[in-house]
Structures are given as structure tokens and as C-alpha cells.
Amino acid sequence: MTRLLLLLALLLAAPAHAQIGDTTYRLEDPALEARARAVGRELRCLVCQNQSIEDSDASLARDLRILVREQIAAGASDEETLRFVHQRYGDFVLLRPPVGIHTVLLWATPVLFLGGGLIAIVLTRRRRAATGIGDTELSAEEKARLARLEGPPPP
Amino acid sequence: MSTMSPSRRRVLLYAPLAVAGAAGLGFWAMLRGLQDGSFNPRGVPSALIGRAPPDFALPEVEGANLPAFAAGDLRGTGRPVLVNFWASWCVPCIIEHPQLMALHREGVPVLGVNYKDRPADARSFLQRHGNPFARLGADQPGRVAIEWGVYGVPESYVIGRDGLVKWRWAGPITAEMMPELRRLLA
Numbered sequence: 001m002t003r004l005l006l007l008l009a010l011l012l013a014a015p016a017h018a019q020i021g022d023t024t025y026r027l028e029d030p031a032l033e034a035r036a037r038a039v040g041r042e043l044r045c046l047v048c049q050n051q052s053i054e055d056s057d058a059s060l061a062r063d064l065r066i067l068v069r070e071q072i073a074a075g076a077s078d079e080e081t082l083r084f085v086h087q088r089y090g091d092f093v094l095l096r097p098p099v100g101i102h103t104v105l106l107w108a109t110p111v112l113f114l115g116g117g118l119i120a121i122v123l124t125r126r127r128r129a130a131t132g133i134g135d136t137e138l139s140a141e142e143k144a145r146l147a148r149l150e151g152p153p154p155p
Numbered sequence: 156m157s158t159m160s161p162s163r164r165r166v167l168l169y170a171p172l173a174v175a176g177a178a179g180l181g182f183w184a185m186l187r188g189l190q191d192g193s194f195n196p197r198g199v200p201s202a203l204i205g206r207a208p209p210d211f212a213l214p215e216v217e218g219a220n221l222p223a224f225a226a227g228d229l230r231g232t233g234r235p236v237l238v239n240f241w242a243s244w245c246v247p248c249i250i251e252h253p254q255l256m257a258l259h260r261e262g263v264p265v266l267g268v269n270y271k272d273r274p275a276d277a278r279s280f281l282q283r284h285g286n287p288f289a290r291l292g293a294d295q296p297g298r299v300a301i302e303w304g305v306y307g308v309p310e311s312y313v314i315g316r317d318g319l320v321k322w323r324w325a326g327p328i329t330a331e332m333m334p335e336l337r338r339l340l341a
Contacts (some may be wrong), residue, residue, distance in 0.1 A: 046199055046306035059271075060306055063297050088209075088304045090202035 025066050027073055036069045039081050043068070044095050052095060190331070201323035202304050203312070208238075208320055209302040213292025217274035219281065221291040224266055228290065230318040235340045236264040238312040239288075240300055242272045243280035245308045251327035252284045254336075259287035263340050267291040270300055270308050313339045 027033040037054055043064060045056035053061040053068070064085065071081040085093055097103045138146065188194025203209075208229055215223035229236060239255060241248045259265050267288035269277045274293065281288075294300055303312070306325065313322040313336075322339050324332070 049197065060297075060301075063301060067301065086202075088202060088301060089306070090200055090304065092199045 025069060027069050032072055033069075035078060036065075036072045039068050039072070039078050040065055042082060042095055043085055044093050046089060046093060195326065198325055199306060201312075201320070203320040204323060205319055207318060208312070208314060209299075211299045211302055213268065213294060213299060216269050216272075216277050216291050216293045219274070219278055219291055221267075221286070221288055223292045224290040228266070229314050232264065233316065234264070235316055235321065236266055236314050237336075237340060238266045238268065238314060240268045240270050240294075240303070240305050240308050240310045242270045242308050243276040244272065245270075247327040248280075248309045249284065250329070251309050252287070254328045254330060254333060255287035256285050257333070258336070258340065259289075261337075264289045268299065269293045270305070271295060271297050 027036055040054035041052045043053045045051045045053045045058055045061040045064075047058035047060050048056045051061075053064045068081055068085070071084055072078075076084070082094070091097050091100070091103065097106065099107050185194060185196075189196075208226055210226045212225035213223050215221065229238070237255075237258060239251075241251075255265055265287045267290070269291060272293070272295070277291075277293075292299075300310075303310075309327050311324045311328055312320055315321040328336060
């Protein structure tokens with residue numbers, strides 16, 4: 001029980017946001033800095049590969065964070081900034097890859113799995129119906145026997 | 156449950172075996188690819204393949220006595236060239252160096268980009284291991300590397316006769332890769 005409570009508490013705890021200690025290149029305007037961070041969270045650090053450039057301490061991630069801030073400070077929109085990095089590093093740099101010919105399988109996987117599961121369920125149910133399981137009507141003989149069993153015990 | 160025919164039961168019995176067999180084959184192919192360099196699980200495909208290299212101009216490495224280069228120097232050379240991003244602090248670059256020296260001796264133009272390095276360190280690296288570079292540019296801020304989509308050193312690019320990027324390798328060029336690389340650079 002305690003373990004379960006502990007697990008629940010862990011699940012409910014807000015994820016701690018790692019902050020990169022180096023503040024020298026943060027933008028002074030908090031609105032611009034917030035936009036830069038949002039853009040940075042969309043970009044994969046290519047060195048660690050499972051972190052965004054905002055979360056990573058790799059030197060390339062640092063360079064890209066600076067680059068994103070430069071672009072945003074120079075008046076580029078979020079999309080333009082993302083496109084700038086995307087053009088250089090390809091689809092892999094985007095943590096949310098675009099839908100395309102070579103990513104269609106990736107995006108379609110949930111639908112394929114759900115659809116496959118549904119088809120499997122329908123097929124099993126159909127087969128069960130065909131083999132006679134599921135027909136639960138009792139025959140007259142069985143009903144009589146059941147009534148006898150349920151009746152008051154003989155004295 | 157007694158309705159299952161014996162042949163159907165046999166199929167179900169062997170299905171896991173077949174799956175394991177297929178997985179084994181796939182794993183074997185992966186290991187082979189890892190060995191000859193055709194498969195790199197951490198590799199990131201380059202966005203530059205089939206495109207012209209980005210526009211850039213690099214300063215020379217101080218005191219190295221080698222001409223620097225810019226995007227224009229990659230065009231119209233009449234033969235494929237190898238562009239190599241390296242640094243003196245990069246350990247895999249030492250593993251790669253003999254292969255670069257071999258290509259240099261064979262007459263391949265190897266153009267070096269010295270990434271985030273101190274000129275004195277770069278010079279002593281070349282003194283100790285030999286200089287394979289026909290031209291050498293310094294990218295101390297690492298900005299030109301970002302333009303190329305470089306995500307670590309060493310990284311190498313083959314620029315074809317037409318001036319377009321033909322091939323990219325992230326990681327050291329090993330002796331096993333040389334036949335393929337020679338074919339690309341021929």
C-alpha cells in the first residue's frame with residue numbers, strides 16, 4: 001500500500017525542470033526568451049539524441065541555443081528559426097518530425113496498431129459465434145434440471 | 156478449444172521459432188553493417204546529400220602555413236575532394252589520421268576544417284602526425300560546422316566533380332572504409 005502511494009505520488013509530482021546554469025546568453029526580454037526556449041524544446045540535441053537543446057549540456061547544444069536566440073532577437077519568427085536549423089540538420093533535429101513519405105509509417109503506427117487490434121477482436125468474436133460458444137439458451141431438459149436443483153431441499 | 160486442427164496447431168507452434176529466426180537474421184545483418192561501416196545506429200542522415208555545400212569563408216589556422224578556403228574553392232576543381240572536420244583535442248581524429256595521410260599521398264585533395272581548436276594545438280598535432288591537408292581553415296566559433304550540419308568531430312564529406320555533396324561520414328574514417336572511399340573519390 002505504501003509502495004502504491006509512493007508510486008502515485010511520483011506520478012503526480014510535476015516534472016522538475018532542469019535549468020542550464022549558464023545565463024550569459026539569455027535574452028533580456030522575457031517574452032523573447034520564452035519564445036527561444038519553446039523553439040529550443042522542439043530541437044533535438046544531436047549529440048545526446050534524446051534531449052532537447054534546452055535540456056542538454058553538450059557544447060553543440062549550447063551553440064544551437066545561442067543560434068536560436070540570435071535568430072529570435074534578429075526578428076525571425078518561431079517557424080523561421082525552426083526552419084533555419086531544420087535546413088542544416090534535417091528531419092532528425094526536430095523532436096516532432098514532419099509528416100512525409102519516409103515518416104508516414106511512424107505517424108501511422110498508432111492507427112495501424114489500434115486497427116489491427118480491432119480487426120483481431122472482430123475476427124475472434126465472429127469465430128466464437130461460428131463454433132457455437134456464446135449460444136447460452138438452455139434446453140427444456142436443462143431448465144427442468146436447474147429448477148429441480150434450485151427447488152427446496154427434500155425433507 | 157478442441158476445434159483447432161492439428162496442422163493449425165503446428166503452425167502456431169513454429170511461429171515463435173520463425174520470428175526468432177527472422178530477428179536473428181536482422182541482428183546478424185546489423186552487426187555486419189556495423190563492422191564495414193555501412194550501418195551506424197547513432198548516425199544522423201545529412202541534409203546536405205545531393206545539395207551544394209553552404210556558403211562559407213574560413214580564415215587560415217595561424218602559423219600553419221596552409222591556404223585557407225571558402226565555398227568557391229570546392230567548385231570546379233575537376234575532381235572529387237574530401238572535406239574533413241577535425242580537432243587536436245579529438246581522440247578519434249588520431250585513429251582517422253593515417254587514412255587521411257594515405258589519401259593525401261594518393262593525390263586526393265583533402266581540405267581540413269579545424270573545429271574549435273587553438274592554433275598552437277592544431278599545429279603541433281600536424282607536426283606530430285603529419286599534414287594531410289591541401290588547405291586548412293579555422294572554425295573556432297564552430298559556426299561553419301553548424302552551416303554544414305556537423306554534429307561532432309571527426310566528420311567527413313565527399314564533394315563530387317559537380318560541386319555537390321556526394322557522401323558524408325560522421326565518425327573516424329577507418330581502414331575498412333578505404334576501398335569504398337577511394338571509389339567515391341576516384
